[in-house]
Amino acid sequence: MMEGVRELVALGRRQWWSRSRLEGFQLERLRRLLRHAAANVPFYRELYGKAGIDVEEVRTLEDLRRLPVVRREDLQARPQEELIADGVDPARVIRTRTSGSTGVPLEILSRRRDRSVFNPSFFRSYLAWGLRPWHRMTYFQARPEKLVERSWYEPLGIFRRQMLSSLDPPERSLEAIASWRPHLIHGYSLTLKLLAEAAVRRGVQVPVPLVASTSGVLDEVGRDLIRRAFGARILDIYASEEAGSVMAWQCPRCEGHHLCLDTVVVEIVRDGRPVGPGEEGAVLVTNLSNFTMPLIRYEQGDIVRRSSREPVCGRGLPLIESVQGRAGDYVVLTSGRRLTPHPFFLVLDHALGVGRWQVVQESLERIVVRVTASATGEPPDRGFIVEGIRRLVGPGVAIEVEVVERLRDDPSRKLRSVVSRLPESAIGRE
Ligand SMILES: [Zn+2]
Incomplete structure (x- = not known):
């Protein structure tokens, strides 16, 4: 249980590292992952073997471009045991599902240590926006088994969470929020929009300092409703199950989202080539934490715009301008x-x-x-x-x-x- 704290402390420190130190760290983790995947995961053994690629020759991030892109369909077409590392017992893994624009879910397999960075990567962004351990939070979850989930630190009065179902009528959720008085509400962009819409419609104002939105672009109408309903500042978080952590999060000081070089490799490409500053392209993500079912140069299906700005907050994590939405949007x-x-x-x-x-x-x-x-x-x-x-x-x-x-x-x-x-x-x- 202390692992999460250790991760959070490490993430907190690394965001202030220089760009070159972060890139060195990222490359080291990437090479470890590539070596592991090429040696121990049947899917990558075959993929790289057929393409005649020796992963030892990937010495820079540019070299990564020589590796083939992996698409959701490529993974769905293969039996699961070919996608996971040799010797992993499929009966003893954590399974999470992710749905794409095609509607066919992909199952991501991982073990506990592969996921140790997942929650801390969200907390890094909350802390940057002023969340403190004694603040209360409201979390929207769609899956019922998650609603009873409690972290070990919550009984100590630290980062206490109220879990609400995103499937409940927004009116009921509003009442629960009004009595819990959280500092932060975290949920899918659509859930938040419906919630704020219900509040505005009923003329209720529930003061909440911070609203964190994930999964899907929060449009201007949604942002406006949230500001009116809660008077909240809005933190936009770009994360996915495939990435295994936050990929990018909006900075309270910079104009843009910080890319998490220390947990993922995010490539922004068009026609297979990296886009220039200010240009938009499709996201290829490499999850640097999942050694159970590695995802390397995975086509995430989102479009983002590269920033031409440098951070002003002092963080070494570079900026992307905005997450434009899913390619299917x-x-x-x-x-x-x-x-x-x-x-x-x-x-x-x-x-x-x-x-x-x-x-x-x-x-x-x-x-x-x-x-x-x-x-x-x-x-x-x-x-x-x-x-x-x-x-x-x-x-x-x-x-x-x-x-x-x-x-x-x-x-x-x-x-x-x-x-x-x-x-x-x-x-x-x-
Ligand atoms: Zn910043």
Whole structure:
């Protein structure tokens, strides 16, 4: 149990290291992982063997680019025992699932020590934003078994958590939060948005200093609602199960998110080449902690923008400008241009008679907009929606509006407002 404390202390120190020291540390960990994977994991043994790659020749981060990219489908196509290290008993591992835009979950296998950095990596960002051990927190969880999870330090009055289900009606969660009076609320961006929406609708203001948002981009509408409902500052955290820790977190002082060089390698690429400062590209992540089921140059399916700024806070961790969203959150036009979700909010959030909505790009030629009726009971303004989206996507695309009883959430309630069903390969490239 002290391992988490040790990790947190180490993470806390390393963020202030110089860039070159951090890069040296990262490279050392990377080489250890590559050696292990090439020797002990059947999948990588074969992958690198076929490509004629000797991982000993990876001596710099640039050399990493010689290794093949690993996609979710590559892993899903193989039996699990080929993905994990020789000698690991599959019956004795921790299994976590992650759902992608294709909706087919990938199971990530790990052991306890592979995960020791996971929680501390979140706490590093909370601490930077002023969370202190005596502060209370509210955590939203989708999985019921997590709701009873308690850390050993909580009974000592340290970082005490209230666990709420992200599947509960927001009104009920609001009451629980109002009586717990947390310093921090942590949850999926959509959960937080619905919560804040409910508070604003009911005219209740619950003061909460800090709201930490993960999984999905919190759009401007959501940010605004959270500020109004809680008066909170917003900390955006970019993390994934595949990465095994936080990949990047928003800095309270810098303009941007700090990349966690000490726990992951994040490459930002377009057409296989790293993008320049200020440019956006697809994320390839290498999890430096998971030696049970290594993920090396794994295509995360997100689009981020590299920053052209240097940190002003003194941290050695470099900056990315923003997390633009999942590759599957983009609508791709026949010209190859990608549209971010943002302009769709401008149309749908202003359409009369619309409750919740989702835009689904079924193909290059067809977009389906699903909406629920608003509480006012007036019919959704189809003409406005079709006309607005037509302006965004241009001619040659069929736009259909369907009014539905309710929108289907995925079990974790990470409903995405804009979804493209085009293959990821068509979205990540231009
Ligand atoms: Zn900073």
